[in-house]
Amino acid sequence: MRSLARLLPALLVAAALAVGGAAAPAVAAGEGDVTWGVRTAANDNGADRQNFAYRIEPGKQISDALVVSNHAATPLELDVYAADGFTTTSGQLDLVTQDTDSVAVGAWTSLQSGRVTIAPGTSVEVPFTVSVPADATPGDYAGGLLTSLPHTTQEDGISVDRRLGIRMHVRVDGELAPAIAVEKMHVDYSGTFNPFGSGSATVSYTVHNTGNVRLSAGQTVTLAGPFGWFPVDTGEVAAVPELLPGESWTVAVPVDGVVPAFWLTAKAALSPKLPTVTGSTPGVDGVAAEAGALAVPWSLVVLVLLIAAAVVAAVIVLRRRRKVAAAREDERVKKAVEEALREAEAEPVA
Template identity: 55%
Template sequence: MHTFVRTAAVALLAAVAIVWPGAGPALAEEGDVAWTVRTASNSYGADRSSFSYAVNPGGQLKDAMVVANRGKAPIDLAVYAGDGFTTGAGQLDLLTRDKKSVGIGAWLRADHETVAIQPGQAVEVPFTVSVPGNATPGDYAGGIVTSLTQPDSAQSINVERRLGIRVKLRVGGDLKPGLTIEDLHVDFAGSSNPFGGGDASVTYTIHNTGNAILSAQQTVSVSGPFGWLRTEAGEIAAPPELLPGERWKVTVPVHGVARAGRLTATATLTPRLVDASGSTTSLEAVRATTHGWAVPWLLLLLIVVVIAGIAGAVLLARRGRARRKLREDVRVREAVEKALRDKKPEAVSAPGE
């Protein structure tokens, strides 16, 4: 992972590597420069892939990192700590030295700010973690970093290579893990086949609103009115472990969605909490729904045609009945008039005749 920092006077290129759980010692190498970092073997354990602690507010602990020079020349490394954050690629990165840390980066101090190592040699770098008495309970992530800065004459820049080990700290107190689903919406894109369905795109943001580092299992579905024609999304990759306060945007495609008119999209998260021992616990699921439209244009056209046909038939039937009634009225009137014309008046006799 590479970070570029430029100023008016000099350009600084920082290359960062973090030892993740399950990985071996981290190695940084560039030409004749090479070194590794690993956790020290002590009462906290041997062959640890990272540092992980549980400390109460006001507590303190001591540990160490081992740095080995695998190159052919002596190296002088700076040693410091930094707070962690999740990158857009879903990986844990550390704040650079010029950025202010308020958690692990502020609480962890190495016994020496620099360390000189001869070729083929390894040194142990002790450090102390001091948690303030007013520290907020919950999870913190960061790292302890070794750093080497060298000039690169070809590019006229200084190159800083940073190699560190992840540090996870749980401060004692009330642990309140929590995830929410924000900005959920669904979009539909129909296929060129008017009789077929289409694909829906469900997007939302996962927000870690608690004080614990969390990942989650995700499921997404799209259905029509009354839950009909339900379509499940395929397997969804788990989001990265989010630090408290962090957000992660998710876009999930759902294929083969029917043109059912009003759509209902449902996203479900099952938060996953990792405790100090490394075991994972699934928490109560979080669910959110939203609505969209998948207009069945062909069906609507058919409905319009049918309604128009019915309306036309009713109109023609009414007109037919009106014509028949008119003809019947004319026939009756003509018959009455004819009868009146054909009827002779009766003779009236005068008195005394």
């Protein structure tokens, strides 16, 4: 019998449901919380498997078994059921709750028994069959088998459903078309009050698995001013987690030290990574996208305008002063001439 510690890497984390059906934060099953373990059975499908993984033709089926072990000193009764999978906002695969209808793996999986009773210190096998409909669309699907206590427990006013399970990946044979896209890319720039300082920006976009094969992707993001001037180090960008067909992942990359060079151009490049699955899988090319945004140094613009206004005002004042001074000098010369003429007229003729 394997120890629970060895099994934990293959287990799916339990989800907590708030009273009344509202979702509560996910909780992990700690020591003392769960007294049972699950593993894949050793049979013609393999031994020492970390999860269930199958390639099945439409209209075909495959049989396997889940092993449930009771580590407690008392008998244990558990519900056993299959459920569809989905990628959480933290990038992990999770399974829908028992009261949620499954439409793929969870619906295709039939268990010989939906509830088992396990004697202390023993294990039981729960046989199941995965039957793929004849009209199933080719591609990858995810789900899993879950075990849980028939009744939830109360903790601090919250109804907690502790579940342990093993994920299941099903590839339905047929034409495979892996594809990925970058959508809704944009750049948001935020300036600074320091006219000679740098600002910050956020490059955001959505990665969409538009094909029918699950995949992840490495990614790089660059940000620079016009003509590639003033490039900014965006740092290492976390990889996109494995997404199921049709799923999306939101990416937001904060960037500091951005020179407001009036225009910014952001570029994103993704390198898709496909899972290792028995049989051939078509390759998929990387994708790239770019977006631009204004990055106006408003504080510097205002400062320049103020300086320009001051220079213009100084020039106007100087011109006015010169004009007034010239007018005064003309008036003085005119008076001097007039005075000289009067003195000349007053002198007697010899």
